[in-house]
Amino acid sequence: MTWDASLLWQFDLLILLMMVICAIAALSLKDLVSCAVVTGAYSFLICLMWTEMLAVDVAFTEAAVGAGISTVIILGTAQYVKRRSKD
Amino acid sequence: MDEIFHFIIGKYNYWASLVLLFIGLYGMIAKNNLMKKIIGMVIFQTAILLFFVSIGAKRGATVPIIEFGPDKQPLLEASAYANPLPHVLILTAIVVGVATLGVALAVLQKIQRVHGTIEEDEVLEDQRQ
Numbered sequence: 760m761t762w763d764a765s766l767l768w769q770f771d772l773l774i775l776l777m778m779v780i781c782a783i784a785a786l787s788l789k790d791l792v793s794c795a796v797v798t799g800a801y802s803f804l805i806c807l808m809w810t811e812m813l814a815v816d817v818a819f820t821e822a823a824v825g826a827g828i829s830t831v832i833i834l835g836t837a838q839y840v841k842r843r844s845k846d
Numbered sequence: 847m848d849e850i851f852h853f854i855i856g857k858y859n860y861w862a863s864l865v866l867l868f869i870g871l872y873g874m875i876a877k878n879n880l881m882k883k884i885i886g887m888v889i890f891q892t893a894i895l896l897f898f899v900s901i902g903a904k905r906g907a908t909v910p911i912i913e914f915g916p917d918k919q920p921l922l923e924a925s926a927y928a929n930p931l932p933h934v935l936i937l938t939a940i941v942v943g944v945a946t947l948g949v950a951l952a953v954l955q956k957i958q959r960v961h962g963t964i965e966e967d968e969v970l971e972d973q974r975q
Contacts, residue, residue, distance in 0.1 A: 768858075775862040782866055782889045786873040791881050798885055805892055812859075812903045813910070813928040817937050824944050829888070836951040837881065840958040844879040845965055 771811055778804045789844050791837035799830035859900040866893035880957065880964045884950050891943045895936050902929035 781801040785794050802825035809818040870893055873886020910930035913921045958964055961972045 772858060775858065779862065779865055779869070782869045785885050785889070786869065786877060786882055791879075794882065794885055798888065801889070801892075805896065808896065809899060812899055813907060814899050814902070814933045814936070815909050817899065817933050817940070820937055820940055824940060829944055829947055832948060832951055833881075833885075836954055839955055840881065840964045844882060846878045846882070 767811070771808070774804055774808050774811070778808070789846075791840070791842050791844055792834065794844075795830060795833040795837050798833060799826050802826040802829060859903075860897060863893045863897040863900065866890075866896065869893075878966050880954055880966060880969075883966075884947065884954065887950070888943070888947060891939075895939055895943075898939075899932050899936050902932035904928050 778801060781797055781804060785797040785801060788794050788797065802821060806818050806821040806826060809815075809821060866889060870886045870888070870890030874883050874890060877883055877886060904925070904927075907926060907928045910927040910933070913926070915921050954964060957969060961969045963969060963972070
């Protein structure tokens, strides 16, 4: 993936910047339910990134599995354990 | 100067996967909460997958599904399609990563049930007693 291999490099830069922001937010929020929701947003953003890189099968697998099932199981565990995190 | 700019900035996918990889590694090492360690592991995996799929992207290509030209003949040049081999490998790796995440969360619930907390230092303190 280089400068001239992408469909729209402006979208790529925007999505990658939002992915970095979501990754930092998912590790720094104190509420574990918020962490789960931000992780789901991160999975959706990397799904967009894979559509941009012409990997459509990987993209809808990620949308179903990463943004769907992972978010649900992390949310269920976050409600089961102690919800507030110290760091 | 323009060549150097394209050489460094033009490979933005690799830089972004490097940044995400170190963010995930920081989460796995430095965070005290076990749930945040698991989220860091997810970010770490995703960065590696992003790097791997970025290798298969190609200039002027389309999705790896056979298309037909204007003369109803199938278009069979490999240069017309993105490389599908990283897609297949990463598809497997995503499913394996979700299975790993499910096992890790099950172990986390068991830790909560036994020790009453998922903070790492409190779990270790509880184990010493």
